[in-house]
Amino acid sequence: MRWVTFDCFGTLVDWRHGILxxxxxxxxxxxxxxxxxxxxxxxxxQAESPAMRYRDVLAEALRRACAEEKVELGADDASVLGTTxxxxxxxxxxxxELSALRAAGWRLALLTNCDRDLIAGTRRRLPVPFEAVVTSEDAGAYKPSEAHFELFGSSYEPEVWVHVAQSYFHDMVPAHRLGLPRVWINRHDAEPADATILQQVQPDLHGLLEAVEAAQSGRAR
Known part of the structure; x- marks a missing residue:
């Protein structure tokens, strides 16, 4: 069985737009x-509280950002990110692009720094179905921990596995440590800390099938 795992927010969903x-x-x-x-x-x-639910991570990070930027929050304002x-x-x-992967015989899964209830809402908006989802709630940790990857691997035992994600820090680094073929979706033209760990790099998902199959076979692209 051939699997492509994805980070969701930043890779498939415009996380920056949502936060902003x-x-x-x-x-x-x-x-x-x-x-x-x-x-x-x-x-x-996330690093301080790996067992914290993502809804609470969103609220606490927003509180800290507002405190640093001297923006006053109302009593329940911090819940806005989890709500939206x-x-x-x-x-x-x-x-x-994901339909092309499915047509070529790849199964799709999400490895997401999110809770089960929140990702359930997002999945209703994704235009293609996913056969598997591993959340932070399931893994008991947040990426860049390897817990998501380990839980997916032990649960589904993929014969071929390629990981696709936008976050260098959260996804490319642990995927490299585990020796997984990987595609970095560098949507914001970021400078990687170590470009030698990258395989396939592209600015968005256009042409993803070719990039995934190149990563899986070890071809340069």
Whole structure:
């Protein structure tokens, strides 16, 4: 069985847009500023509290970002990201590119830093079905821990396995440690800490089938 595993938020769903617009709802005009600060704090919260539910991670990281940026929060404002997450937009190329993978015989799975209830809402918006999902709630940890990958591997025993993700830190690094073929979706033209660990790199999902099969076979592209 051939599997492609995906990170969801940032790779298939526009996570940055979701954070920015959610922050703008509670602090109009401040979303862009809060986004960059939020990103730093989310990774810290996940590392400090790997068993914390993602809904609570979203709220705590937003509280910290607002405190740093001197933005006042109302009593229940910090819940805005967990509330709006199921409506964050899917990138426009996702449907066609994932459909091409399925037509070529690949099974699709999500390895997501998210809770089961939140990803259930997002799955209703994804244009193709996924055969498997591993959440942080299931793994008891947040990537870049290897727990998602280990749980998926032990549960489904894939014969061929390629991992696709936008986050270098959360996904490419642990996939490299585990020796998985991998495709980095570098949507924001980021500079990797170590480019030698990368295999296939592209700016979005267009042409994903070719990139996945090249990664699986070890071909340069």
């Amino acid at each position: 617009t959610g922050a703008d709802l509670i602090a109009p005009g401040q979303g862009a500023r809060l986004l960059e600060t939020y990103i730093r704090h989310e990774a810290d919260v 997450l199921p409506y964050w937009p899917v990138f426009p190329e996702v449907g066609a």
